[in-house]
Amino acid sequence: MNQNRPKKKIGVFVCHCGINIAGVVDVEKVAQRLSSYEGVDFSVDYVYMCSEPGQKLIEEKIKERQLDSVIIAACSPTLHERTFQGVAQRAGLNPYQVEIANIREQDSWVHSDKDKATAKAARIIKSMVEKVRRNESLEPITVDITRRALVIGGGISGIQAALDIADQGYEVLLVEKDPSIGGHMVQLSETFPTLDCSQCILTPKMVEASRHPNIKILTYHEVDSISGFVGNFKAVIRKKPRYVNEDLCTLCGECEKVCPQVVSDEFNEGLSFRKAIYMPFPQAVPGTYTLDTDSCLGLLPIRCGKCMEVCEPMAINYDDQEELFEEEVGAVVVATGYDLYSLDHLGEFGGQKYPDVVNGLEFERILSASGPTGGVVRRPSDGRIPKNIVFVQCCGSRDPENHNPYCSKICCMYTAKHAMLYKHRVPDGNATVFYIDVRTGGKNFDEFYQRTIEDEEVMYVRGKVSKIFKEGDKLIVWGADTLTGDKVEMEADMVVLAMSMVPAQGAADLFKRLKISTDINGFLAEAHPKLRPVESLSSGFFLAGCAHGPKDIPETVSQASAAASKVGDLFAKEKLFHEPTVVSAEEEFCSGCGICVPVCPYSARSLNRERGVVEVNEVLCEGCGACAAACPSGAAQQRNQTDDQIFSMVKAILGE
């Protein structure tokens, strides 16, 4: 232990804090006692250390006696640590050579026995002397920044984040897995509570994004992996072959006319059909056709080749290939959105068996003027207009036993909207909503819900549905009215299920590849639920939209803008500064066991298998020290809180 004790000249400054400390602790005695403690060169007490003369005293003494380190025995470090570090810096000392001994909040204010409090103050100060004796002088870690953002997901959150970052003057790569940007929002009919047409408000934003000089849109692309760290990521992006050159395609539509393959249309949620070569919807961005090889007869001209024959601008290229390429970015916004929980999980509602039992998105397409029925409410099985329609809320939500434990948040509102829009289109129809609770927290939300009941005469029944089944061409819904205490059996022509929102298909894999943490339900985890809601725990990753949890459009847009502004914060810095009290991996002691690697919640540590040692990315380390405690060989040591420092502090506190 002795060989680790560097010779340093340490100064101890004991504050009276008026009578706050001096009233209980005999400060003169403490200062005097410390002056003879090993390594202490100078010790003094003063009435207010934080006052101008107090600060001057410290500054002068550091210079005069050429002190290497100082202890300020005063109030809690949360109050004046920065102040005294500044004083030391002015006197030419490294701020990491300053330690605070908390003898006010944790001594004089909580004890009344003067002798005991004085003895305790001396112990506390001694422990800090032992610590500071072993403190290294540290400089903040600095790194350069690549001022270019990657936005994953081209729904409303991704588009908004991309536009906001681009408007701040930074380059943005917007990656979307589908042939067009727009996400689920472009599928919606009208939006609550104002009943704006969803496409009318979204498509201008899509066009704006496509024309923005700072935004590069990569549709039909996926992010394969991301390596590196904040400010310095390398993203590997996979281009899926589209077989159509988007610059040459003139949208003449001749290819579509001749294509013999008819498959179900994703944009219309399978309620209509498209060809194997298709444009997902007329306002798609980029405006181009895409050839879907899963449904195509085959890319050999011998097999079919009809589309290529009729394409006058010669935009179709059967030799298009999948490509992987790398892009450098400094920040990543993850906006991968949501999907609806599959009906397959609900056998008691017939699973996917009954065409007239639809989910919320299918009903959006049925209501939409651009939908398969042109906005006329027709049921999928026979095209009849349903006179009795039943809406069921919380399908798969708030069901910790069998499905998802959480509330999907937007279903109460969109179900009210569905019921209202149905009544607008079928005024003589009956709409019934089964609910457990109606949650309308939002601007003008409850007013909208009340209108649904009062003006549109939609019947709300408080009870969950147990079973839905077919009888002839009707559907029978078994529910309960828990307010009247009746079991309810209802005939319906069509049933709309407010299915739970879940993270988008494939998102779980992506998050794993990006190494960003999720919550128990697979949604992205935020760095702090209250204070850092748009940041991931992994530095440099930001969250936007439903990838982080169910949200409505205004909330999604706000979060996307917030994420964009956080990216701006990052990019506005000249360099990245990082707290240097990180945990090392001393190679001479590291056996390469790798125990510390999974302990780190920030992926700051990795095992270099070739060299057989652990490497630390200091920029990612937040300095919690969990790895240092886990390391069996003592190779992981936290700067300025080494095992040796803790041992000697313990010794100073317990020793006589």
Next chain:
Amino acid sequence: MRKRIKRGDKEKGYTRSIVQRSGQNVYACYQCGRCSAGCPFAFEMDILPNQIVRLVQLGQEDELVQSKAIYLCASCFTCVSRCPKGIDIARIAEAVRETADPKGADHFGPDDIPAHRAKDLPQQAYVAVFRKFSK
């Protein structure tokens, strides 16, 4: 008539005894009514399964033990398999039956079966019905 809900020692004690007998956390119920919606005998019941759970929460022993509903439960577990909160309502009904008529009179005993039916009924039905509805 207006009913007054009381949470005295008697009521709390009753709730506790049902919790103990059934092993179910009755307070988990949020009254969605799904148990009643799927129950094959809800049509015949004077109080619905979700109301049984509610009355247990409130410790309303008299209403519960006098109800006909507890003797209509066929233990088919439809409610159990669909309950979003994982509550075994069949066990709660069983616990309530146990607390009914502690003097030991059968709700339904061998004498209640008419002779002409006795011959035809399968054994398992006898055993089951006496296990459920008699002491």
Next chain:
Amino acid sequence: MNVHYYPGCTLKEKAVNLENSTIASMKILGCDLQEPRGWTCCGAEYPLSEEKIAGLAAPARILRQVEAEGGTKVTTTCAFCYNVLKRTNYALKTDPLKHKRINAFLKDDIAIDHDTKEKTTGFPPYHGNVSVVHLLEFLRDDIGFKEIRARVKRDLSGLNVAAYYGCRLLRPYNEIGMDKPDDPVIFEDFITSLGAQVIDFPFRQECCGSYVSVSRPEAASEASYRILRSAKIEGADVLVLSCPLCYYNLDRQQNLIKEQHMEFTGFPILYFTQLLAWALGENTGSLGLEEHCYNPAPLLESLEKAEVAE
């Protein structure tokens, strides 16, 4: 092949016709059914109260006997017995306290031989090494539906079958776990392996009324009626089931249903092993179909005639 088989009381007394078809078809499939010696009633109902743990003793005793005879698997065809045995087994395997308490009960068992009057004591404890399977599971996992398909002798392709599960085969799922409670397939797969057409009907997992048919027959028959009505609406020729009590409620109580619902004219019911035995070549005469309230024999025979006519 040889497997332990627990028939339960009803199949031995009031529904012998159902058991005969089981034994006959298993014989054709080359499997001997071995009854555990000295078996008793399983109790019919799994005790749902934490205070009535003694109800676990009877089924545990049956499982112990199977284990003592070297069996690792016991199969049953009655859904009630299956439910009770499987849940008891589950409770003993997952709850060490229950396991201990029940074995303490069983320790004092005395068996008296009927003929020799000889007493046996000192039974071993039940260790929990037996698995409980329904015959449907046994047919799927041990015999194999493919094998059954290969052995089917009759053409059932014209027969529309409603496969009826009822409650006890599927629920409660976490203890029974045979199939998804609202989306099961095993019974349908079995029917398909026999070459018949399965029709989907929404009441396949609804309760038939169970033992309530004893105390409140009119309430129970209402439940039974809805099941039969649904099967008929969906176009079934016959409803196939796997529980003697369902058979009682759905077939033998049909006269009561007729009293309550004028339009109901009767509907044929078959026990799953009756259909199996017939598909494997047994004649209608050996299946005890005349015991049924609605005799399904003419339906089966009409299929044969149709076949011949072709």
Next chain:
Amino acid sequence: MFEPKIMSFICKWCTYAGADLAGTSRMEYAVNPVNVRVMCSSRIDPQHIFYAFSSGADGVFIGGCHPGDCHYVEGNYKTLRRVFMVKRMMKDFGIDPSRLRLEWISAAEGGRFVTVMNEFTQYIRELGPLDFKTMASIDEDSIHG
């Protein structure tokens, strides 16, 4: 009366702030525990705990954030697991495992910090001093490596 020595390791984000709050609220408690501030309770290595016992501590206290509130996501869960392990080791060493206590105390729980400190001090006081004479003295160098 026996006055135990109590070593207290507390995390910067929750328990240290809770101890500060006890101070600003001028609540009084036993003078015995002395705090060492660490960034996270998960920084506490089993070695630190045993070193404290071998250096004369009669009780060791660890304070962390409530489950789910850890500033470093899950450090407190790691601490919880380590404390379980250390308690088993203490048994093997012949030290009563109740001499080590782990509590979750948030920045808002000044009162709770006071209660826990008083209770733990009183508990150790009643338990008596940790008699280390019967145990082989621990070679310091072997600990520091």
